Amino acid sequence: MVGAAIAMLAGCAAAERPDVERVATEFSTGDPTVRCALLAPAALAALEREGPCAATVGTAVPSAGEVLQTAVWGDEAQVRLSGDTLFLTRTSAGWKVVAAGCTPNGDLPYECRVEGP
Template sequence: MSVVSGLGQVRRTVAYVLAGAVALLSTGCSPGPGADDAVGAARAFFAAVSAHDAEGACALLAPATRESFEQDAVSPCEQALLDGEVGLVLAPVTQRVEEADGRGDSSVTVAGRQAQVLLGGEVTFLAASGGTWLVTATACVARPERPYDCLLEGD
């Protein structure tokens, strides 16, 4: 084996190793969305509700949450969110969130692929999905010794 062919083999081996490392990193070993992204997703949900952008708000719901909401409302998410009882209840919640946003009043706790965002005293739960956060429950009230009671949540 000549020195030139040996260098070619080393280069190919290094190229294969690098290609494998890039593939591995791009298929799930990279970190998911961060805490700031979770706060941003919760804010985006409430901003969409406030702007009467039901399509945008519904797009930010996790699939199971959206499905459960549509079954409970017996209508599509976009219609139920703005026209139904949930929309009426979310209006003052959205106002509190917007007021808190102006003060920078927010906190977030991330545990793995789950997040809890507190905006102006309003609790929203999210789950990482792909490279983003989706709302799994919102307008939640803490109850001592029991799970949160949420206006909008999945099963």
């Protein structure tokens, strides 16, 4: 029974992967307006504490290259790109970026330049 549940979850994650990777790619290569539209509300609010999103997102988050690795866990996802790591969440409006400009920090959580509280 547990094996069937794990297989079902893996299948769901695989089905979500194309949408997650599309949003990550659009965010990483998009202009500031596109990037701002793809941020989750909390990440957008955090970024706008430093100024208008369109003016700050370009300097806060580097443009990133191709997708190297994607992991999806239910409504959460991580996409490693050649120049960045993004964290996403599924919202009623589709997949949104909750953290960007992220770098590994050893055994500690990633350090991200843009993230909601």
